[in-house]
Amino acid sequence: MSTLARREREKRQRRNEILEAAEAVFSEKGFKGTTMQEISERVELSKGTIYLYFKSKEELYLSVCVKGVAEFGEDLEAAARKAGSLEEIIRAVYMAYIDHSLEKPAIFRVLRDTFIEQVRQNLSPATIEEISGIIRSWLELESGLIEEGIARGVFRRDLDPYGFSLTAWRMSTALIELALLKEPGVAERGDLDRYFEQSIELLIRGARADTKPAAGGRQGKRSTSSRP
Amino acid sequence: MSTLARREREKRQRRNEILEAAEAVFSEKGFKGTTMQEISERVELSKGTIYLYFKSKEELYLSVCVKGVAEFGEDLEAAARKAGSLEEIIRAVYMAYIDHSLEKPAIFRVLRDTFIEQVRQNLSPATIEEISGIIRSWLELESGLIEEGIARGVFRRDLDPYGFSLTAWRMSTALIELALLKEPGVAERGDLDRYFEQSIELLIRGARADTKPAAGGRQGKRSTSSRP
Amino acid sequence: MSTLARREREKRQRRNEILEAAEAVFSEKGFKGTTMQEISERVELSKGTIYLYFKSKEELYLSVCVKGVAEFGEDLEAAARKAGSLEEIIRAVYMAYIDHSLEKPAIFRVLRDTFIEQVRQNLSPATIEEISGIIRSWLELESGLIEEGIARGVFRRDLDPYGFSLTAWRMSTALIELALLKEPGVAERGDLDRYFEQSIELLIRGARADTKPAAGGRQGKRSTSSRP
Amino acid sequence: MSTLARREREKRQRRNEILEAAEAVFSEKGFKGTTMQEISERVELSKGTIYLYFKSKEELYLSVCVKGVAEFGEDLEAAARKAGSLEEIIRAVYMAYIDHSLEKPAIFRVLRDTFIEQVRQNLSPATIEEISGIIRSWLELESGLIEEGIARGVFRRDLDPYGFSLTAWRMSTALIELALLKEPGVAERGDLDRYFEQSIELLIRGARADTKPAAGGRQGKRSTSSRP
DNA sequence: TATGAATGAGCGTTCATTCAT
DNA sequence: TATGAATGAACGCTCATTCAT
Numbered sequence: 003m004s005t006l007a008r009r010e011r012e013k014r015q016r017r018n019e020i021l022e023a024a025e026a027v028f029s030e031k032g033f034k035g036t037t038m039q040e041i042s043e044r045v046e047l048s049k050g051t052i053y054l055y056f057k058s059k060e061e062l063y064l065s066v067c068v069k070g071v072a073e074f075g076e077d078l079e080a081a082a083r084k085a086g087s088l089e090e091i092i093r094a095v096y097m098a099y100i101d102h103s104l105e106k107p108a109i110f111r112v113l114r115d116t117f118i119e120q121v122r123q124n125l126s127p128a129t130i131e132e133i134s135g136i137i138r139s140w141l142e143l144e145s146g147l148i149e150e151g152i153a154r155g156v157f158r159r160d161l162d163p164y165g166f167s168l169t170a171w172r173m174s175t176a177l178i179e180l181a182l183l184k185e186p187g188v189a190e191r192g193d194l195d196r197y198f199e200q201s202i203e204l205l206i207r208g209a210r211a212d213t214k215p216a217a218g219g220r221q222g223k224r225s226t227s228s229r230p
Numbered sequence: 231m232s233t234l235a236r237r238e239r240e241k242r243q244r245r246n247e248i249l250e251a252a253e254a255v256f257s258e259k260g261f262k263g264t265t266m267q268e269i270s271e272r273v274e275l276s277k278g279t280i281y282l283y284f285k286s287k288e289e290l291y292l293s294v295c296v297k298g299v300a301e302f303g304e305d306l307e308a309a310a311r312k313a314g315s316l317e318e319i320i321r322a323v324y325m326a327y328i329d330h331s332l333e334k335p336a337i338f339r340v341l342r343d344t345f346i347e348q349v350r351q352n353l354s355p356a357t358i359e360e361i362s363g364i365i366r367s368w369l370e371l372e373s374g375l376i377e378e379g380i381a382r383g384v385f386r387r388d389l390d391p392y393g394f395s396l397t398a399w400r401m402s403t404a405l406i407e408l409a410l411l412k413e414p415g416v417a418e419r420g421d422l423d424r425y426f427e428q429s430i431e432l433l434i435r436g437a438r439a440d441t442k443p444a445a446g447g448r449q450g451k452r453s454t455s456s457r458p
Numbered sequence: 459m460s461t462l463a464r465r466e467r468e469k470r471q472r473r474n475e476i477l478e479a480a481e482a483v484f485s486e487k488g489f490k491g492t493t494m495q496e497i498s499e500r501v502e503l504s505k506g507t508i509y510l511y512f513k514s515k516e517e518l519y520l521s522v523c524v525k526g527v528a529e530f531g532e533d534l535e536a537a538a539r540k541a542g543s544l545e546e547i548i549r550a551v552y553m554a555y556i557d558h559s560l561e562k563p564a565i566f567r568v569l570r571d572t573f574i575e576q577v578r579q580n581l582s583p584a585t586i587e588e589i590s591g592i593i594r595s596w597l598e599l600e601s602g603l604i605e606e607g608i609a610r611g612v613f614r615r616d617l618d619p620y621g622f623s624l625t626a627w628r629m630s631t632a633l634i635e636l637a638l639l640k641e642p643g644v645a646e647r648g649d650l651d652r653y654f655e656q657s658i659e660l661l662i663r664g665a666r667a668d669t670k671p672a673a674g675g676r677q678g679k680r681s682t683s684s685r686p
Numbered sequence: 687m688s689t690l691a692r693r694e695r696e697k698r699q700r701r702n703e704i705l706e707a708a709e710a711v712f713s714e715k716g717f718k719g720t721t722m723q724e725i726s727e728r729v730e731l732s733k734g735t736i737y738l739y740f741k742s743k744e745e746l747y748l749s750v751c752v753k754g755v756a757e758f759g760e761d762l763e764a765a766a767r768k769a770g771s772l773e774e775i776i777r778a779v780y781m782a783y784i785d786h787s788l789e790k791p792a793i794f795r796v797l798r799d800t801f802i803e804q805v806r807q808n809l810s811p812a813t814i815e816e817i818s819g820i821i822r823s824w825l826e827l828e829s830g831l832i833e834e835g836i837a838r839g840v841f842r843r844d845l846d847p848y849g850f851s852l853t854a855w856r857m858s859t860a861l862i863e864l865a866l867l868k869e870p871g872v873a874e875r876g877d878l879d880r881y882f883e884q885s886i887e888l889l890i891r892g893a894r895a896d897t898k899p900a901a902g903g904r905q906g907k908r909s910t911s912s913r914p
Numbered sequence: 915t916a917t918g919a920a921t922g923a924g925c926g927t928t929c930a931t932t933c934a935t
Numbered sequence: 936t937a938t939g940a941a942t943g944a945a946c947g948c949t950c951a952t953t954c955a956t
Contacts, residue, residue, distance in 0.1 A: 013936090030347040034262040038930060048938050050932085059930065086418070100328035111348075119411055120260030120339075134415030141416060165425040169416055169432065172404030173397065180400065183347055186370060189396055197393040204397065208436030237918090244919085266947060276921050278949075287947065326946095465935095472940085488804030490718040490948090494926060506928080515926065567804075575867055576795075588841040590871035599873065624873055625888065628864065632856030639803055641811070643818030644825060645852055651732040653849040656948050660853065664892030679842065697915090722951060732917050734953080743951065 017055050019045050025066045029108035030059060033063060033121050041146075064129040067116055069138045070109035077102045088151045089206055093110060095144055096170055096202045103178045110182070114175060141167040148209070157209045170205055245283050247273050248453055253294045258335030261291055261349065292357055295344075298337030305330045306368055316379045323372055324398055324430045327340055331406045336453060338410070341365070342403060343398040376437070385437045398433055473511050475501050481522045483538075485564030489519055489577065520585055526565030527592055533558045534596055545662055546608045551600055552626055552658045559634045566638070569593070570631060597623040604665070613665045626661055633657060701739050703729050709750045713792035713826045717747060717805045748813040753799055755820045756794035756892055761786045762824060772835045779828055780854055780886045792864070798859060825851040832893070841893045854889055861885060 023044035027036045032077060038059060042049045056062040066219035081098035084091060115121040116133050148163035180186050181194045189197070207213070251272035256263045266287055270277045284290040309326035312319060331338035343349040344361045369392060376391035408414055409422045417425070435441070479500035483492045494515060499507045512518040537554035540547060559566035571577040572589045597620060604619035636642055637650045645653070663669070707728035711720045722743060724731045740746040765782035768775060787794035799805040802818050825848060832847035864870055865878045873881070891897070 009936095018424075023314065030348065032260075032262070034260070035348060037926095049930085050939060051937050053931070054936070057297075073935085089241065116946095118260075119408060119413065120263055122411065123259060123263065130415060132415060134413075138416050141387075160422075162428055163425060164417075165421065165428050166432070168408075169401065169405065169425060169429040172408060172430075173401040175406035176400035177344060177397065180396075183350075185358070187358065188345075188366050189392075193390075193393065195395060196390060200390055200393050201397040201401075204394070204433050204436030206436070207441040208432030208434070210435075210441060213435040213438060213441060241919085265945080267945085277947085278922070280918055281948065282919065467885075469940085486803065487807060488716075488802075490716070491804055491807065493924080495924085505926085506943065507941050510940065531876050551710075559838070573863060573867060573872075576714065576719065578867075579806075586871065594872050618875075618877075618880060618884055621884050622879065622888070624864075624881060625861065625885040628860035629853065631858035632860035633853065635801060636852075636856060639801065639806065641806075641814060641818075643814060645848075649846075649849065652846060653853060655909070656846055656849050657853040657857075660850070660892030660920070661888050662892070663894075663897040664888030664890070666897060668876060669891040669897060693915095700915095721949085723949095733951085734918060735916050737952070738915070 016047075020047065020055055020062070020099055021066055021069055024062050025070065025108045028066055028115070029065060030112040032115060033059075033124050053194055060125055060129060063112075063125070064132065066112050067129075067133050068136075070113055071108075071133065073106070074113070075136070075140070077224055078143075082143060082147070088147060088154070088156060092144065092151075092170075092206065093202055095147075095156055096174060097198075099171070100198055101180060103174075104181065109183050110178060114179065137171075141171060144170070153210075155211055158213070159212050161209050164203070166209060170202065173201055173205070174198070180224060183187060222225075238375070244275075248275070249294055249297055252290050253298065253334075253336040253340075256291060256294055257339045257418055260339075261287075261343075271294055292354075294336070295340045295357065295361065298334065299361060299393070300341055301334070301367070302337055302341070306371075309427055310371055310375070316375060316382070316384060320372065320375055320379075320398075320434065323375075324402060325426075327399070327402055328406060328426055331402075332409060335410050338406060341408065350364055365399075369399060372398070379437070383439055386439050386441070389437050394437060398430065401429055401433070402426070425453060464547055472503075476503070476508055476511055476518070476632055477522055479565035480518050481562075481568075484519060484522055485567045488567075488571075489515075509529065520582075522564070523568045523585065523589065523646075526562065526568055527589060530558055530565055530569070531592060531596070534599070537601070538599060544603060544610070544612060548600065548607075548626075548662065549658055551603075552630060555627070556630055556654055558636060559630075560637060563638050566634060570635065582597070593627075597627060600626070607665070611667055614667050614669070617665050622661070622665060626658065629657055629661070630654070688751055700731075700735075704731065704736055704746070705738055705750055708746050709754065709792045709796060712747060712750055712799070713795040716799060717743075719810050720760055737851070744809055744813060747796075747809070748816065750796050751813075751817050752792060752820075754790075756799050757790070757793060758783070758786055758797070759820070759824070763827075766827060766831070772831060772838070772840055776828070776831055776835075776854075776890065777886055779831075779858060780858060781882075784858055787858075791866050794862060798863065807819065821855075828854070833840065835893070839895055842895050842897070845893050850889070850893060854886065857885055857889070858882070 018095050020041070024041050027044060031040075036059075037091075038049050038052060041062075042052055045052075052062070058064060073226070078095055079096045081094040082091060084094050086094070116125070116130065122130055125217075144167040145163040148157060148161065148166050150158060151157040152161060152163065177194065177198060180189060181191070181198075186194070239424050248269070252264075252269050255269050255272060258264075259268070264287075266277050269290075272281055273280075280290070281382050284293060290407060306323055309322040310319060314322070341361065344358055344365075350358060372395040373391040376385060376389065376394050379385040380387060380389060380391065405422065405426060408417060409419070409426075414422065473658040476497070480492075480497050483497050483500060486492075487496070492515075494505050494508060497518075498508055501508075509520070512521060531671040532555050534551055538547060540550050542550070569589065572586055575623075578586060597660065600623040604613060604617065604622050607613040607614060608617060608619065633654060636645060637647070637654075642650065688817075700713075704725070711725050715724075720743075722736060725746075726736055736746070737864050740749060757909060761782045765778040766775060766779050770778070780817040797817070800809070800814065806814055815913050828851040829847040832841060832850050834844065836843060836845060836847065838865055845882075860877065861882060864873060865875070865882075872880070
C-alpha cells in the first residue's frame, strides 16, 4: 500500500520534472523550435520515457500550459480577494499578472504563444479550447468586478465589462513582452516600470463615470470579419 | 532594348509574386513553420526557381520584412496628416494601425515578430535595429501629438507622452493578434470591433486633464530589471 | 551487467557494419559520388540511423580512413619481418602492398585519395598529415632495407634509397589503380598480374650494383618547382 | 562564303574557349565537383550556350580529354622521333610525358581522372573506350621501341614490352601526381626531380639483357581477377 | 546564335515517434 | 518503468538540363 503510494508520488514527480524542463525549452525556443531531444536532455531522461508520460509533443505542450495557467490562477485570485476599493482590486489583479509574468517568464511565454496563430496550427482544437476556457474564466472574474463598479456608479454605464478586461489583459501582455526582451530597443528598461503603472491608470481613469466621450469616434466602419 | 526592359520588368514582377506568396505563408505559419515547398506551390513555381531570386529562406524572409514595413509607414503618416482635433488625429493613427494590420496580417506579424525574443533568433541584429528604429520613429511621431495636447491643456501634465504612445501601440498590437486568430476563443469576432473602439476611447479619456488620479497606486515596488 | 556489455558490443558491431558499407561505397564512388542513401541501403539501415553513429558524411568518411590505415600497416610490417634475402623481403613488402590493396580496394583508395589534390579538399590538414606520416614511416622502413643492401654491396652506391622506395610505392599504386578498374581498357586483367611481378623485378634489377648506367641521362634541366 | 567561313571560325573558337574553361575547372574540382555554372562563368557564356556546343556535361568532359590527349600526342611523338640510341629515345619519351604534365597540370589531371574508377562511373563506356584507345596507341608506340631493343639484344628476351611501357607510364603518372601536390608531405619538391630521373634509369637498367633474375620471385599466386 | 528562367530529381540532414528489450 | 536504437517523412538547398524568346 505505502509502496503503491510512493510509486504514485514518484510518478507524479517525474511528470513534474518533465513539465519543468519542457516549460523552459518551449519558452526559449517556441513550439516548433523545441525538440523532444532537448527536453529529454534537460530532464536527464530518455526521449522514450517522456512518451510514457505524454503521448505527443502537443500534449506535453498543453500540459505545460495547463500547469502554468493553474499557477497563475492562484496569484490572480489571491489578488482579487484583497481588501480595498474596487479600483484597488482591479489594479492589484492587473499588477499580479505583470509580477507573475516577470517572475516566471517561461510560463508567460508559453501561454502567450497559445494566442499566436502560427503556434496554434500545431495544436489541436481541443487543446486550444481548453486553454481558452481557462483564460475566459479569468476575464469573466475581472468582468464581474467591472460590472459591480458600473452598478455602483463608479464606472460608465456604456462600458463593456468583458471588453475592458480583455483590453487590460492584452495591453499588459504586450507590455510584458517588451519588458522580457533582452534588447527592448524601443524603450528603456526603467521606463517600462512606469509605463506599467501608467497604463492601468489610463484604463481605470478612462472607465470612470465622470469622463466625457472622446471626440471623433468612428461608427463601426471597419470590421474584423472582413479579413480573408 | 524594350526586350531588356520587359525582361527586367518581368523579373521584378516574379520577384514580387514570390514575395507576396512568402508573405502570406510566413504570416500564417511563422518562419520555422513555413516551408519553401509551400511558398513554391503558392506562387506556382518550382522550389528551385525561388532560389534564383533569393539565396536562402532567411533572405526571403528579410525581404518580406523590408517591403512591408515601408508600406505600413506610409499609411500611418497619411493618417497623422489628416485634419481634425488632436484627439481625432490620435484616434485616426491608431485606427490606421489596426486597419492596415487587419488588411495585411503578414506584415503585421513580421513587425510583431521583431518584438518576440524567440523569433529574433532568426533575424540579424541589423534587421532588428532597422525595424525597431522605424517603430520608434512612429512612436515619436505620436508622442509629439500628445505633447502638443499637454501643452494645450487637453491632456494631464503628469502624462508620459512616449509611454502613452507605447501603451497604445502595444495594446492595439495585442488586440489585433487576437483578431487575427482563426478561432479567437476568448472573444467573438464582432465584439472585437467594438473593443478596438473602446480601447482607444479608454486611453484617450484616461489621458484627459480633468480626470482624478486612480486610488491605491503603487510606488515602484516592482522592477522589470529584477529579471534573471 | 551482461546486458550492458552486450548492448555495447552490438553498438560497436553496428558501427562497424556501417563503416564497412561506407568503405565499400566510398571506394566505388568517391566522396562526392557517394550518397548516404546508398550506404544506408547497403547496411540495410535507414539513413537516419547512420546519423546516430556518425554526425555527418564527412565524419563517416574520416572514420573509414582511420580504420583502414591501421589494418594496412600491420600487413606491411609482417611482410618486412619475413625471413629471406634482402631482395626477397623487398619484394614481399611490395607484394603485400599490392595484395592488401586488391583485397581491400576501399582502403587503398582512401590512401591514394590523400595524394590527389582535389580530394584533399574534403580532408582536414590534420588528417592529411596523419596519413602522410604513416606512409612516410612505411617508406622509411623500406628505405632502411635498401640502405642495408647498399652497405652489403648488393645495390649501387649512387642509388637514393628513399627515392627507390617512393618510386616503388608510386609505381605499384598506379598499377593497382589500373587493376581496380572494372574495365581496365589498356590492359587485360590477367596480364596485370604479370606486370606486377615484372615491375618490381625491373626496379630490383635496376638497383643492382653490377648494372651500367643508362646512356643519355639528362642533368636536371627540368624542375618541378617551375610550376605556377 | 567568307561569311560562312568566319562563322565557322568563330564557332570553333567559342568551342575552344569553352573547352579551356572546362579543362581548368575539371582539373581543379574533378568531374562531380565541377558545375556547369562554374564553367559558364569562366567562359562568360550562359549555361544554355554551352549546351549548344556540347550535349552534356559528360560529352564536354570527353572533349576536354580528347583535346588534351591530342596535345600530349604531338610532344610524345616528337620525342620518339629524336635521334639517339634506343635508350635515349625511351628516356626522351618518358621525360616528355613528365615535362608536358608539369607544364599543363590541368590536362594531366583530367586524363588521369579517366583512369580512376570513381570518375569512370559518370562516363559512358563509349567515352572510356575512346580515351583508352588513344592511350593504348601510345603504349603500343613505345612498346615497339622495346621490341626493337629486344630484337637487337639490348633488352632481355623475357621482357614483356607492353608491360614495360605500361609500367613506365603508371610510374611516371604517380610520381607526377605527387609533384603536383601543394604539400607533397612525403617528399621534398627538389628531391622529386632526381626521383624522376632515377626512376626511368631503374626501369631501363632493369630491362637490360645482362642482368640476372631477382631472387625469390613468386609464381602467379595472386590474381587481380579475384576481386569481387 | 545566345540567353537565362525554369525545372525537378536528388542531395545531406533533422526529428517526432515507435518498439523490442 | 525506462531505455535508446531505429525509423521515415520532410526539411532547405543544388544543379544538369530544357526551352521559349
